[in-house]
Structure formats: C-alpha cells, structure tokens
Amino acid sequence: xxxxxxxxxxxIVLVAAAPACGGDSGGPALGxxxxxxxxxxxxxxxxxxxxxxxxxxxxxxxxxxxxxNASQRQVRVNPVFQGSYDESTAKYLAALRSGALPxxxxxxDFETQRVIDSRSVARAQDCIDAERTDLSDFLPxxxxxxxxxxxxxxxxFTAAADVLYYNARAFEKAGLDPQDPPASLEEVRRQxxxxxxxxxxxxxxxxxxxxxxFENWLSTYGQTLVNNGNGRDGRATEAAFDSDAGRxxxxxxxxxxDSGLAVNVGRxxxxxxxxxxxxxxxxxxxHGSSAAMRSVFGVLESGEFPDVKVGxxxxxxxxxxxxxxxxxxxxxxxxxPVEQEAARIFVRWLHEPAQQAAWHIGTGYIxxxxxxxxxxxxxxxxxxxxQFRVAYDVLSGAEVTPANSGAVVGAFSEVRRAVxxxxxxxxxxxxxxxxxxxxxxxNATNAIKSYNDRLPK
Numbered sequence: 001x002x003x004x005x006x007x008x009x010x011x012i013v014l015v016a017a018a019p020a021c022g023g024d025s026g027g028p029a030l031g032x033x034x035x036x037x038x039x040x041x042x043x044x045x046x047x048x049x050x051x052x053x054x055x056x057x058x059x060x061x062x063x064x065x066x067x068x069n070a071s072q073r074q075v076r077v078n079p080v081f082q083g084s085y086d087e088s089t090a091k092y093l094a095a096l097r098s099g100a101l102p103x104x105x106x107x108x109d110f111e112t113q114r115v116i117d118s119r120s121v122a123r124a125q126d127c128i129d130a131e132r133t134d135l136s137d138f139l140p141x142x143x144x145x146x147x148x149x150x151x152x153x154x155x156x157f158t159a160a161a162d163v164l165y166y167n168a169r170a171f172e173k174a175g176l177d178p179q180d181p182p183a184s185l186e187e188v189r190r191q192x193x194x195x196x197x198x199x200x201x202x203x204x205x206x207x208x209x210x211x212x213x214f215e216n217w218l219s220t221y222g223q224t225l226v227n228n229g230n231g232r233d234g235r236a237t238e239a240a241f242d243s244d245a246g247r248x249x250x251x252x253x254x255x256x257x258d259s260g261l262a263v264n265v266g267r268x269x270x271x272x273x274x275x276x277x278x279x280x281x282x283x284x285x286x287h288g289s290s291a292a293m294r295s296v297f298g299v300l301e302s303g304e305f306p307d308v309k310v311g312x313x314x315x316x317x318x319x320x321x322x323x324x325x326x327x328x329x330x331x332x333x334x335x336x337p338v339e340q341e342a343a344r345i346f347v348r349w350l351h352e353p354a355q356q357a358a359w360h361i362g363t364g365y366i367x368x369x370x371x372x373x374x375x376x377x378x379x380x381x382x383x384x385x386x387q388f389r390v391a392y393d394v395l396s397g398a399e400v401t402p403a404n405s406g407a408v409v410g411a412f413s414e415v416r417r418a419v420x421x422x423x424x425x426x427x428x429x430x431x432x433x434x435x436x437x438x439x440x441x442x443n444a445t446n447a448i449k450s451y452n453d454r455l456p457k
Contacts, residue, residue, distance in 0.1 A: 036341075047077055047346070050102040050104070051106045052087070053158075085108035103342070104332065107330050114413075127344060139370065141400055143156065157368075160289045162323075163290050163315055163390055166286075167307075173198065181316075185318075188285070201283050204262060206264075208273065219404045221245035223403055225241050229402040235452065236409040236410075241444075250423075257427055274288060275299070279308055312390045353371040354375060410451045414450075418444040
C-alpha cells in the first residue's frame with residue numbers, strides 16, 4: 001500500500017487535466033440510475049472488476065466471485081487483480097487516458113476524493129435514492145467514512161480498524177494482566193517499562209513510520225487531520241494536525257523510541273515489520289490493521305513461535321475512536337448503463353448479511369451490516385475466535401464525529417508523505433517534535449493547495 005508514488009504523482013497531473021466525463025461517456029448523467037436493463041439483456045452481462053486484495057483476502061474474494069457467478073445467470077463478474085492498493089488506483093487513474101477501464105474498481109480509502117475528482121465514476125447515492133435503498137442496517141461509522149456532503153459516492157466494501165496486537169504470554173511473564181491491555185499512550189509507556197524491566201522483551205512496542213497510525217491517534221483525541229470538518233463540510237484547504245493532540249503524539253513517539261521502550265521499524269513496506277518482532281520476542285505489542293488479523297494469527301500462532309499467544313484490543317490512545325480503514329467499490333460511469341446496473345447487482349450481493357459474514361470470517365475485515373452479526377456462522381466463529389470481534393465492536397460502538405469519519409482530501413497521498421517525513425525528521429535526524437510536526441503541517445498544506453489549484457475550474 002505504499003508503492004508507486006511516482007506513478008501516482010503522474011496520474012494526478014492527468015486527472016487534473018481530464019475533462020468532465022459524466023455527460024459524454026455514454027453512461028447516465030449524474031443524478032440518473034440505470035434500472036431494469038439487465039433483465040432485458042439477451043444474455044449474461046459481463047463486467048470487469050479490478051481489485052487489490054492479496055494473500056488470504058484474495059483467496060476469499062475470488063471464491064465469493066465464483067459463488068456469485070454460480071448463483072445466477074444474469075451477470076458474470078471477471079475479477080482482475082491489479083496489485084497493491086496504491087498500484088491499483090494508480091493504474092485506474094492512468095487508464096483514464098487509454099480508455100481501458102473496468103466496470104467496477106476497488107479504491108483504497110484515502111484515494112476517495114482523488115477518484116471522485118477524476119469525474120469518471122457514478123455517484124452511488126443516485127441509485128440509493130432512486131431505489132429507496134434502506135441503509136439503516138449498515139454501520140453508521142462505515143457509511144460516514146464514505147459519505148461526502150451526506151452522499152455516498154461509492155459502496156463500502158472492506159472496512160477495518162487499527163487495533164492493538166499483543167503477546168498475552170509475555171504479559172503474564174511480566175506480571176501484567178493480559179485481560180487488561182493498555183488503553184492510553186501513558187499506559188503503553190508504563191506497561192512497556194514493566195515488560196522491559198522484567199526481561200521479557202527488549203522493547204515494549206514496535207512502531208512504524210506510517211501516517212495511518214498518526215491519523216488514528218489523532219482521531220482518538222477527537223482531532224481532525226485537515227480543516228473544514230476533515231474535508232467534509234467543504235473541500236479541505238490546509239492541514240489541521242499541528243495541534244495540541246498532534247504535539248502530544250509526536251512527543252510520545254519521540255520519547256518512547258529515544259528511551260528504548262519502542263523500536264522504530266521504519267516505513268514497514270512489507271506490512272509485517274511491526275509484527276515479526278512479537279514472534280522473535282523483541283517486543284510484546286504493536287498497532288496494526290484488523291484486516292491483517294487472519295494472517296497475523298496464521299503466522300504468529302502457527303507453531304513456529306510457541307511463546308506467542310495473540311491478544312487483540314482497541315487501539316491505545318485518547319479514547320474517542322479510530323477512523324475506518326479499507327476500501328470501497330466505485331462504479332465507472334464510462335461503462336454502459338446495463339454494465340453499471342450489473343455492477344450494482346454484484347455489489348448488492350456482496351452486501352448481503354451472509355456474504356458479509358463469510359467475508360469477515362475469511363479475511364478479518366469487519367462485516368458492514370448489523371444483521372451479519374446474527375448469522376449463525378459468524379456467531380460460531382466469534383465464539384471460537386473472540387479477538388476477531390474487537391474491530392467490529394470498535395467501529396459499531398463509537399459515535400460518528402468529523403475526526404473518526406476520516407479525512408477527505410484529494411492530495412491525501414502527499415499529506416501522508418508529509419507526515420511520514422516529519423516523523424523521520426524527528427526520529428532519524430533529531431529534530432524536535434514540535435518543529436518536525438510544524439514542518440510536516442506546512443508541507444501538507446502546500447500539497448493540498450497545489451492539488452486544489454490544478455483542479456478544473
């Protein structure tokens with residue numbers, strides 16, 4: 001999820017120069033919803049689905065696509081793997097010039113505004129309104145994340161939360177209660193000190209240089225990443241994270257690494273660098289996405305690491321709730337109306353409670369609907385694997401706020417780069433936390449303004 005930055009930078013130049021395509025694409029104009037066309041088609045309507053899931057998640061998704069295709073005769077979905085989240089979105093944006101586009105595309109959460117700005121996608125809310133779709137069964141936090149100005153532009157698909165992974169056996173050996181993991185940053189510091197002092201681990205926790213961790217910590221303090229209600233009350237124009245909460249988080253990171261209570265694994269390009277030290281005994285805790293939970297348990301409890309028993313808890317921080325992570329499904333407006341309807345039929349199937357339960361069990365992504373929790377298969381799974389319910393409870397319980405709804409900003413990749421570079425200036429180059437954070441906020445604001453200036457007027 002961190003590759004192809006150069007390709008993304010080139011793609012935004014193309015996107016900024018792209019003309020509006022809602023009216024000349026052959027598809028319905030904004031505000032219209034194609035219906036009743038698939039059932040009139042002379043044969044199955046074939047659609048291309050670009051996705052970016054990997055490992056166990058990809059296996060589960062491909063199995064579900066096969067099940068959908070076998071369940072009816074009207075629509076045939078052709079799944080096409082496009083690489084990592086970054087690679088998939090970069091390929092989609094670059095393909096806007098070539099015209100070789102899918103009918104439905106999986107887009108990582110932080111690229112939502114950029115893809116909307118490409119004017120190449122149909123607004124989901126148009127069909128939700130036209131068909132009077134009842135969304136009351138969907139988790140409010142998930143709907144809020146992918147809504148802008150009260151409208152859903154895409155269909156939520158993969159949803160996850162940043163959680164605390166910890167080694168329950170290491171906690172027991174250090175005299176800590178594994179049923180009472182840390183809930184605040186200060187508790188992380190205190191328990192890390194006890195883990196180190198007891199000789200159980202060389203460091204208490206591993207941390208990565210990735211902006212998503214920082215965004216989640218900000219959210220737990222009720223702090224937005226960008227202005228204008230995190231870009232939801234109006235287009236974001238500047239960074240908002242040079243704040244009391246931002247300074248507290250940066251100062252905590254700096255002191256934890258400087259004291260040896262935390263180990264910095266860098267940008268964690270593999271996604272596993274924060275987790276493997278738990279297996280080796282170097283650390284007892286880390287934060288990570290619940291989307292990786294199936295793989296985390298598959299590796300750390302495979303028998304290769306007999307001294308590890310994985311515990312899962314809400315992310316330690318300010319207590320006000322993390323942001324939603326994951327990806328949504330956009331329907332491409334350059335596709336024909338019948339292909340757009342076929343894509344919508346597929347999405348509706350994915351959203352059914354039984355499919356949501358199967359998706360969660362096979363991946364770790366949370367079920368998007370409350371009724372999925374009532375599925376017998378899911379109740380049985382949670383009974384045997386209670387850790388997998390943690391992220392669902394986190395995202396289903398917290399009140400919706402601008403902070404935990406997540407940021408909407410076209411230059412999100414550039415903002416994240418500014419945050420990471422600020423972390424590196426502090427942890428690798430010795431810059432003071434306050435000055436590093438302020439520099440990061442200035443760079444993020446400049447990136448936002450540059451992006452906004454390139455948008456078609």
